[in-house]
Amino acid sequence: MQETRIRIFLVEDDEIDAMSFERALKKSGFGNYLLKHCKNAPEALETLGREEFDCIFLDYQLPGSDGLELLKRIRVQGVNTPIAVMTSQGDEKIAVEMMKAGAFDYFPKAEVTPENITKIIRSGLRLKESETQKARFEQALKENIDRLNTIVESTNALIFSVDKGLRYTSFNSRFKKTIQKLYNIEPEIGLQAVYDFYLDKDRKAIYDEFKKALEGEHTVITEEFGDPSGVSSYYEFSFNPIIDDEGNVSGVAVYGQDCTKRNKEQLEILESKLEAERTAKAKSEFLSNMSHEIRTPMNAIIGLSELLLKENLTEKQLENMKSIKFSADNLLVIINDILDFSKIESGKVEFESLNFDIFSKVHEIRKTFIFKAEEKGLGLKFEIDEKIPQFLVGDPYRLNQILLNLLSNAVKFTKEGTVSLLVNLISEEEDNIHVEFKVVDTGIGIPKDKLASVFESYTQAYTDITRRFGGTGLGLAITRQLVTMQNGEISLDSEPGVGTTFTVKLKFKKGEIEGVGTPEDMIAELLEKRDFGGMSVLLVEDNVMNQFVACQVLELWNIKVECADNGLEAVKLLEKKDYAIVLMDLQMPAMNGYEATAFIRDKTNKLRNPDIPIIALTADAFPETRKKVLDEGMNDFVTKPLEQNDLYAKIKQHALKSVKA
Numbered sequence: 001m002q003e004t005r006i007r008i009f010l011v012e013d014d015e016i017d018a019m020s021f022e023r024a025l026k027k028s029g030f031g032n033y034l035l036k037h038c039k040n041a042p043e044a045l046e047t048l049g050r051e052e053f054d055c056i057f058l059d060y061q062l063p064g065s066d067g068l069e070l071l072k073r074i075r076v077q078g079v080n081t082p083i084a085v086m087t088s089q090g091d092e093k094i095a096v097e098m099m100k101a102g103a104f105d106y107f108p109k110a111e112v113t114p115e116n117i118t119k120i121i122r123s124g125l126r127l128k129e130s131e132t133q134k135a136r137f138e139q140a141l142k143e144n145i146d147r148l149n150t151i152v153e154s155t156n157a158l159i160f161s162v163d164k165g166l167r168y169t170s171f172n173s174r175f176k177k178t179i180q181k182l183y184n185i186e187p188e189i190g191l192q193a194v195y196d197f198y199l200d201k202d203r204k205a206i207y208d209e210f211k212k213a214l215e216g217e218h219t220v221i222t223e224e225f226g227d228p229s230g231v232s233s234y235y236e237f238s239f240n241p242i243i244d245d246e247g248n249v250s251g252v253a254v255y256g257q258d259c260t261k262r263n264k265e266q267l268e269i270l271e272s273k274l275e276a277e278r279t280a281k282a283k284s285e286f287l288s289n290m291s292h293e294i295r296t297p298m299n300a301i302i303g304l305s306e307l308l309l310k311e312n313l314t315e316k317q318l319e320n321m322k323s324i325k326f327s328a329d330n331l332l333v334i335i336n337d338i339l340d341f342s343k344i345e346s347g348k349v350e351f352e353s354l355n356f357d358i359f360s361k362v363h364e365i366r367k368t369f370i371f372k373a374e375e376k377g378l379g380l381k382f383e384i385d386e387k388i389p390q391f392l393v394g395d396p397y398r399l400n401q402i403l404l405n406l407l408s409n410a411v412k413f414t415k416e417g418t419v420s421l422l423v424n425l426i427s428e429e430e431d432n433i434h435v436e437f438k439v440v441d442t443g444i445g446i447p448k449d450k451l452a453s454v455f456e457s458y459t460q461a462y463t464d465i466t467r468r469f470g471g472t473g474l475g476l477a478i479t480r481q482l483v484t485m486q487n488g489e490i491s492l493d494s495e496p497g498v499g500t501t502f503t504v505k506l507k508f509k510k511g512e513i514e515g516v517g518t519p520e521d522m523i524a525e526l527l528e529k530r531d532f533g534g535m536s537v538l539l540v541e542d543n544v545m546n547q548f549v550a551c552q553v554l555e556l557w558n559i560k561v562e563c564a565d566n567g568l569e570a571v572k573l574l575e576k577k578d579y580a581i582v583l584m585d586l587q588m589p590a591m592n593g594y595e596a597t598a599f600i601r602d603k604t605n606k607l608r609n610p611d612i613p614i615i616a617l618t619a620d621a622f623p624e625t626r627k628k629v630l631d632e633g634m635n636d637f638v639t640k641p642l643e644q645n646d647l648y649a650k651i652k653q654h655a656l657k658s659v660k661a
Contacts, residue, residue: 006033006121009053011070012086013039013062020112021057021086027114027631030121041065041073048079055124058103060087060094068097075102076208078217080131082124086112092274099270100222106270111277115350138218138238158235158256160187161242164214169251182225206237213239213252222259234263294335295619296543299641302328303549306644332641350624351486355511356396358435359384362423365403369419372411379418387425388435391511397626398482399506403437405479406502410441417442417499426505437504445496454492455480479504530557530648535655538579539563540570540596541617542588546640550583550617553644559651567596574600574607581654582614584634586625594632601633613654617642 008025012018018037025035036053038044040063048056056074060067067085074083084105085098095106104127105120158178160171168189179185209219222236236259244250305325313321366382373380403421410419419441426434446454455476483490483504494500537559541547547563554561562579564570568591570582582600586593593616603610616629616637629637635654638647 004032006030006055006125007051007053008033008035008121009044009047009051009056009081010035010037011039011041011044011056011062012037012059014059017059017086017109017112020109021117024112024114024117028118028121029114030118039063041070044070045073045077048074048077048081053081054128055121056081056083057120058083058085060085060089060098068094068101071098071101071103076205078212078219082127084120084124092271095270095274096267099266134220135218138220138240156258158237159254161251161253162210163251164249166210175256209237209239210252213241214249216241216249222263232260233258234260293619295332295640296546298328298332298335299619300543300545300549302332302641303546303553307549307552328641349482349485351398352395352627353393353509354396355391355393357390358388358392358423359390361396361400362421365400365407365421368404369407369411373419376411376414377416378411378414381418381420381422383420384423385425387428388423389433389510391513392433392435393509393511394506395486398486402479402482402504403439405475406437406439406504409475410439410443410500410502413500414441414443431509432507433510434505434507437506439502439504440499441501442499445498445500446492446494447496451492451494455490532557532559532651532655534558534560535580536560536562536578537651538570538573538577538582540567540582540588540593541585542566543585546585546617550642553642553647557648557651567591567593567599570596571599571605571607574609574612576608578608579612581651582612583617583638584614585617586629587619593634594628597633615650615654 010018010021012021022035022037025033036047036051038047044058056079058067058071062070067087071083071085082104083102084107085095085103086107086109087094088109098106104124107116107120155172156174158172158175160175161169163169168187170189171187176187179187205221206223209221212219217239218241219239220236221239222234225233225235235256238255240253240255241249242251242253302325305321305328308321309318309325362382362384366380369380407419407421420439422438422440424436424438426436428434480490483506486506488504488506490502490504492500492502535558537554539547539550539554539561541550541563542565551561551563562573562577564573566588567584570584571591573579574582584593584596591599597614599605600607600612600614601610613636614634616634617640618625618629618637619640626637636650638650
């Protein structure tokens, strides 16, 4: 069945903001859509007078008219399409006014992202469907107005009707009492007071609804009323044309419902939403900054430790350096656990849907543990069911995190024997596949009475585990959260002194076959001879110590390195010189890594090579950052602290691509 095309209308005078919106829309979850764009209020009103849309995005600041004024004019014009308001400001008062005027959402332009656009459009479509259903209900109410007259006196609603001259033809006692209380006016049948009353300046909107109803339209409006004591009430009025036997409009029937409580709740929800968004954003920024600030010095410590371990050290010096490296690695694990757990607790975890090679992923994970296993004299057994399709669609980063956590625990708690990863096919459907991952060790095991608490935060099986093996007790809690948030299952079976088996079951979609990756023997050959023959690389990094470490590592591989302290210096160098690759830090003064990449990729800036491979060096290890890196035009990323094999493999990979190109 063909997908219905969604019609979207954007009112935005700023070309850059309009392009940002269009880019976000292209990356959203809607494939079949039509985007119409105009730059000012008159053009918008003219367009809405002749075309219908499913959702409207309205800039608050427009030439000659603000968004609130235009919003009101749109509603007066009779356009009931859901309207979301965008602003460069963050004023709660404006937000409340917009919502009162008929907007269904209000958000800063900084939050124009594919995810937010998708969410807002879907909300708008649901609202439109809701309004459509409401309209059907009110149409049925109009057709059954005679039957309604038998119960009007028993309702708390304000119900009345007028003829074409706006003279009362009927009203219930509730309406009469309310009008008397609010305005000291006693309505009477046949009295034209309603005409004079509704011409009052503050009630002009209601008079306009009468006019529309007399022209055959059905309309709904929410109005605020104040009694003599100054207490405000909100009523939602439904205006329904009364059709006579000849099919002509003979008057208007009005149904008014007190919505003061609902309106107050909606305003409170809006205020809570804005506060929650601010809090969530602050938490996310804090976690990202903490990740960067903590991992940046760790990069220098671990990097220098690795370099010193390659020097001609005395036995005592070598022993001390290994202790430093071991402690730094353990500290990094603890830091990562705390940051990951905080991210999960703040509700900021997102999952990707990417095509990836499951066989390559398992092979990469195996390589990660070869050295640690050999160091402890452990066997390492990795098996993957050949019936599993090579390419799956899911979140490879989160899968990697889950398996690394489980395997790290297995290696840590196993003194002798074997650590295994067994990947098996559970079931296969037309588009989906269920996969089981078993991590098996011959380690210390877990008592039966401790199994239930293993996945709890800050918990380990024995009270002395932390002292003996280290760690935060967060790794398995994080793993369980990541599995359950993907609608997966995780379980364990263990026997003290025999070993432990963790079982994870996840569902993936079948992926598309891609070009075959570099074979294992070819990778080994590439990593064996680390000589780039004087290849020129631009390192963009504001931290002097990180520059020092990276330069020493790169120079070991016969790479000529030139450093820039920020993105601004980098683009100036790229205007004058040719480089094979750019290694780009993300958080820098003057011009950050994202801004520098955008400038480089923009061919209108006429740099020498706008397509130069750019590898991000990020101290923010969260998958959301990794996705953003690729979305912003960078080719790859390496996480700080820099792991030399990973950095080398990424440079080699993109250097080879550059040569082939």
